[in-house]
Amino acid sequence: SLVTVLFHLGEMATATQSLDEDTFGTLGSELGYIIEMVSAEEEDRELLGAFDIDLEAELADESDEQLTARPPVVTVMGHVDHGKTKLLDAIRSANVVADEAGGITQHIGAYQVRTEHEGVDRAMTVIDTPGHEAFTAMRARGAQVTDIAILVVAADDGVMPQTIEALNHAQSAGVPIVVAVNKVDKEAANPAKIRQQLTEYNLVAEEYGGDTMFVDISALKRMGIDQLLEAVLLTADASLDLRANADKDARGVAIEANLDKGRGAVATVLVQSGTLRVGDAIVAGTAYGRVRAMFDEHGEAVAEATPARPVLVLGLTSVPRAGDTFIVAPDDRTARQIAEKREAAERAALLAKRRKRISLEDFTQALELGKVETLNLVIKGDVSGAVEALEDALLKIDVGDEVQLRVIHRGVGAITQNDVNLATVDNAIIIGFNVKTGERVAELADREGVDIKFYSVIYQAIDDVEAALKGMLKPEY
Numbered sequence: 001s002l003v004t005v006l007f008h009l010g011e012m013a014t015a016t017q018s019l020d021e022d023t024f025g026t027l028g029s030e031l032g033y034i035i036e037m038v039s040a041e042e043e044d045r046e047l048l049g050a051f052d053i054d055l056e057a058e059l060a061d062e063s064d065e066q067l068t069a070r071p072p073v074v075t076v077m078g079h080v081d082h083g084k085t086k087l088l089d090a091i092r093s094a095n096v097v098a099d100e101a102g103g104i105t106q107h108i109g110a111y112q113v114r115t116e117h118e119g120v121d122r123a124m125t126v127i128d129t130p131g132h133e134a135f136t137a138m139r140a141r142g143a144q145v146t147d148i149a150i151l152v153v154a155a156d157d158g159v160m161p162q163t164i165e166a167l168n169h170a171q172s173a174g175v176p177i178v179v180a181v182n183k184v185d186k187e188a189a190n191p192a193k194i195r196q197q198l199t200e201y202n203l204v205a206e207e208y209g210g211d212t213m214f215v216d217i218s219a220l221k222r223m224g225i226d227q228l229l230e231a232v233l234l235t236a237d238a239s240l241d242l243r244a245n246a247d248k249d250a251r252g253v254a255i256e257a258n259l260d261k262g263r264g265a266v267a268t269v270l271v272q273s274g275t276l277r278v279g280d281a282i283v284a285g286t287a288y289g290r291v292r293a294m295f296d297e298h299g300e301a302v303a304e305a306t307p308a309r310p311v312l313v314l315g316l317t318s319v320p321r322a323g324d325t326f327i328v329a330p331d332d333r334t335a336r337q338i339a340e341k342r343e344a345a346e347r348a349a350l351l352a353k354r355r356k357r358i359s360l361e362d363f364t365q366a367l368e369l370g371k372v373e374t375l376n377l378v379i380k381g382d383v384s385g386a387v388e389a390l391e392d393a394l395l396k397i398d399v400g401d402e403v404q405l406r407v408i409h410r411g412v413g414a415i416t417q418n419d420v421n422l423a424t425v426d427n428a429i430i431i432g433f434n435v436k437t438g439e440r441v442a443e444l445a446d447r448e449g450v451d452i453k454f455y456s457v458i459y460q461a462i463d464d465v466e467a468a469l470k471g472m473l474k475p476e477y
């Protein structure tokens with residue numbers, strides 16, 4: 001692996017930090033090494049392998065009999081003020097199963113509700129943070145938590161920029177969408193218009209011959225909530241195979257974490273497979289510790305947590321980040337060693353990261369190496385007319401069959417943290433037309449190695465993209 005080679009190269013590597021991948025390749029072969037780029041995931045797999053933890057073999061070993069149905073995990077997304085928070089409140093109190101004690105009293109970042117579906121009592125896990133920011137941030141860390149996205153659209157307002165942003169995020173993650181047409185209690189509500197507007201984005205209502213479920217609701221008056229939950233379960237049953245093996249050590253994702261004055265590091269984790277138990281030694285990203293206690297959203301202490309169950313965990317020695325995956329280690333010492341090795345690997349990766357993402361200039365090179373076939377773009381502009389004109393013109397560039405251009409997101413306004421997150425996940429380049437970006441966003445892009453190109457003349461943007469696609473662009477030094 002590159003890490004090993006770097007080790008062998010010793011001083012050489014530190015003296016040549018600005019070398020790119022190719023130069024490393026040349027240097028390596030010069031010295032008699034074969035350079036093989038290793039992704040962070042592969043590297044982590046190797047690290048865990050050294051501790052006899054093989055997550056893939058563990059998955060491959062699972063037979064059908066070991067898998068049992070697990071609840072779907074749902075995220076609520078949509079434009080600001082369209083009713084995401086109200087809907088989360090409504091779902092929280094929509095527990096139709098009467099014997100649920102106490103109600104949901106604690107905000108731990110996710111909660112589970114039970115609902116009756118075709119006469120069967122079924123559970124559903126809801127991520128208790130409205131919006132797609134958390135969703136994207138987690139995806140940028142490589143964690144896929146959400147099974148189904150509920151897209152909230154206010155029937156009196158219609159499809160808005162963040163509606164499109166949210167659906168782009170969900171679609172690019174391959175997450176099925178259920179549309180909640182909200183505020184139907186309002187005079188000005190026009191639910192049919194929402195259905196019609198969304199057909200443009202490949203969300204075609206069942207009643208129009210498509211396969212997306214639309215449910216009219218009023219989050220405020222708590223109407224249609226049961227039907228919405230039913231639609232989520234129907235969509236899950238129709239398009240996803242949600243099963244997990246509960247009979248092994250737990251694995252999952254940290255979805256929220258903070259430092260509590262009295263209790264130390266507290267983290268809400270979502271168990272994705274296996275069963276997490278009090279006393280387990282766990283590693284979440286670079287945080288580790290022994291599970292001292294667990295609590296659910298009712299504030300009740302629980303001794304174990306099964307797949308799709310969110311629990312607040314006490315006992316970690318530091319605070320993990322949202323999106324960090326966690327595993328159970330054989331003992332405390334192993335947990336600590338894994339965490340420490342990861343921290344060292346992270347520091348090294350941070351240095352290398354900058355060069356791993358693609359820039360418009362090195363797209364050509366990557367293309368020649370057969371590493372990419374698609375140039376992903378995020379387009380932001382000052383007015384919608386310009387964004388549309390630019391997108392149209394870019395998509396019209398004739399590039400033959402080998403390469404494709406894909407606009408994964410477009411929008412009006414400044415380049416945001418979200419745009420950068422999305423570009424990070426899909427290895428995209430951001431094209432800004434007559435827009436700026438804030439310092440923090442520029443820093444994030446820099447850290448993540450995301451290339452942002454600014455233009456104020458449309459044809460210049462087209463020229464550059466065309467040149468990159470046709471392999472004519474000279475790298476800028």
Ligand code: GDP
Nearest residue numbers: 079080081082083084085086182183218219220
């Ligand atoms: P968010 O920004 O998407 O989380 O939206 P909120 O849940 O905060 O709702 C924004 C506003 O719309 C609030 O004033 C809510 O009371 C109102 N609202 C939300 N749902 C409904 C609804 O179903 N009907 C009506 N009339 N108002 C609603």
